[in-house]
Amino acid sequence: MALSLPRPHRVDVQISVASVLAGLAWWALGLTMQTDRPLGSTWALIPLLVLAGLELLRRSRPRTALIIATLALIADQFTAGNLATVMMFTDIMYAAVVYGTPASARRIPVTTGLITVAVTIGFLAWLREPEAILIGVLTGLVSFAPATTGVLVRTHREAAVAARLRAEQTALLAEMDRVQAITAERARMARELHDMVANHLSAIAIHSTAALSLDDPKTTRDALAVIRENSVEGLSEMRRLIGILRDSSDDREPTVAPTLHGLGSLIDNAGTNGLDVTLDDTRGPDDSKLPAPVELAAYRIIQESLTNALKHASPGPVTVTLTQRRRALEVRVTSPYGSPSGPRAPGSGAGLVGMRERTELLGGAFESGPESSSSPDGEKVWSVHATLPVAPSDLDPIDEGVTE
Known part of the structure; x- marks a missing residue:
C-alpha cells in the first residue's frame, strides 16, 4: 500500500520555497x-533541501x-553550513510544539533545555575557555528558544479555544434556560386560562343545553340569567388575564x-x-395566614x-x-360519582393535569379518583385530595417569633 501524505498547507509551501531561495x-x-x-x-545543499x-x-x-530535521542539522555540521538550514x-x-501532541509539547521544551545545559557544560569542560558559553547560547537559540516560544503560542491558543467553548456553553445554557422559562410561563398561563374560564364556559354550555332541550319559559329565563352572569364574570376574568399579558411595565399595580x-x-x-x-373549613383563626x-x-x-x-358529577352534595x-x-373535594342526569359539557382532562402540576410545583401530593368506600346511601364518591406544603420560612415572621 502506497504511503499517502496529506496535502501541505499553503503557508508551509510558501515557507519552504522562500527558505530554499534564500539558502540558494x-x-x-x-x-x-x-x-x-x-x-x-x-554538500550543504543536501541538508538545505531536506x-x-x-x-x-x-x-x-x-x-x-523534527526527528529527521535534527539528523539533517547534525549532518550539516560536517559541511560549510547554510543559515537557511538553521532557520528552517x-x-x-517551533511547529513540533505547536502542532504536535500534548505529550510532545510538554517533553520537547524540557529535552531542549537539558540539551542546552549539557552542551554548555560539556564544551566548558572540553575547551576550558569562556567562549564555550557562546556555543551553549547558540544551542539554546536554535532549540530551546523556539520550543519555549511554541509552548507560549500553544498555551494562548488552547486558552482561546477553551474561552470560546465556555462562551458557546454559556450561550447554550442561556438558550436552554430561556426555552425552559418560556415553557414554564406558557404552562402557567395555560393553567390560569383554563381555571379561570372553564368554570364559566362549562356552566354556560350546560344551561344553554338545558334551555334548548326543555320547552319551559321559566327554565329558559333562569338558564339565560345564569348564562349572562357567567358570561360577564368570564369576560372580566379574560380582561384581567389579557391585561397581565399586555402590560409588563414595572410601574403598574400588581x-x-x-x-x-x-x-x-x-x-x-x-x-x-x-x-x-x-364548605367545611376546619382552620382556626391562627391558620388563616398562608x-x-x-x-x-x-x-x-x-x-x-x-x-x-x-360537568360530570351525579346529582347530590359536593363537599x-x-x-x-x-x-x-389539605384540600379535599368530594362529589357524587356516576352518570349525570342532565346535560353535560365535554372535558379534555386538562383540569386534572393542571391541578397535579400546581401541587407538584409546591412539592405537594395530589390524588384524584373514586374513593374505595362508597357514601352511606350507596352512591359512589369521586374525591380530589391535594396536600400543599407550607414552609415556615414563607409565613409571616411574627408567627415564627422573628422580628425585623
Missing part, C-alpha cells in the same frame, strides 16, 4: 557559517519532521390573585350554576374540582374541606 542565494554568494569542515559548501521538504510536513507530521530547523522545532377569602363567592357561584356545595402561592393553588384546585363536578396541618394545607 547565500550559497551562490559564498556565504557560509563554518570553515575547515570535511565537506565543502556544495529541511525544505520537511517544512511541508511541519503541521501534518511534526514529530517525524528552528521553525520545525394584579390581585384569588385567595381563600374568595371561597364564599366561588361557592355561591357554584350554587347558582346548580351545584349543592358545602403563602400566596399556596392560597392560589388551593383556590384553583377547588375551582377546577367544582367545574368538574358541574369542600380545608384542613390546616402543622406543615401543610
Whole structure:
C-alpha cells in the first residue's frame, strides 16, 4: 500500500520555497557559517533541501519532521553550513510544539533545555575557555528558544479555544434556560386560562343545553340569567388575564390573585350554576395566614374540582374541606360519582393535569379518583385530595417569633 501524505498547507509551501531561495542565494554568494569542515559548501545543499521538504510536513507530521530535521542539522555540521538550514530547523522545532501532541509539547521544551545545559557544560569542560558559553547560547537559540516560544503560542491558543467553548456553553445554557422559562410561563398561563374560564364556559354550555332541550319559559329565563352572569364574570376574568399579558411595565399595580377569602363567592357561584356545595373549613383563626402561592393553588384546585363536578358529577352534595396541618394545607373535594342526569359539557382532562402540576410545583401530593368506600346511601364518591406544603420560612415572621 502506497504511503499517502496529506496535502501541505499553503503557508508551509510558501515557507519552504522562500527558505530554499534564500539558502540558494547565500550559497551562490559564498556565504557560509563554518570553515575547515570535511565537506565543502556544495554538500550543504543536501541538508538545505531536506529541511525544505520537511517544512511541508511541519503541521501534518511534526514529530517525524523534527526527528529527521535534527539528523539533517547534525549532518550539516560536517559541511560549510547554510543559515537557511538553521532557520528552517528552528521553525520545525517551533511547529513540533505547536502542532504536535500534548505529550510532545510538554517533553520537547524540557529535552531542549537539558540539551542546552549539557552542551554548555560539556564544551566548558572540553575547551576550558569562556567562549564555550557562546556555543551553549547558540544551542539554546536554535532549540530551546523556539520550543519555549511554541509552548507560549500553544498555551494562548488552547486558552482561546477553551474561552470560546465556555462562551458557546454559556450561550447554550442561556438558550436552554430561556426555552425552559418560556415553557414554564406558557404552562402557567395555560393553567390560569383554563381555571379561570372553564368554570364559566362549562356552566354556560350546560344551561344553554338545558334551555334548548326543555320547552319551559321559566327554565329558559333562569338558564339565560345564569348564562349572562357567567358570561360577564368570564369576560372580566379574560380582561384581567389579557391585561397581565399586555402590560409588563414595572410601574403598574400588581394584579390581585384569588385567595381563600374568595371561597364564599366561588361557592355561591357554584350554587347558582346548580351545584349543592358545602364548605367545611376546619382552620382556626391562627391558620388563616398562608403563602400566596399556596392560597392560589388551593383556590384553583377547588375551582377546577367544582367545574368538574358541574360537568360530570351525579346529582347530590359536593363537599369542600380545608384542613390546616402543622406543615401543610389539605384540600379535599368530594362529589357524587356516576352518570349525570342532565346535560353535560365535554372535558379534555386538562383540569386534572393542571391541578397535579400546581401541587407538584409546591412539592405537594395530589390524588384524584373514586374513593374505595362508597357514601352511606350507596352512591359512589369521586374525591380530589391535594396536600400543599407550607414552609415556615414563607409565613409571616411574627408567627415564627422573628422580628425585623
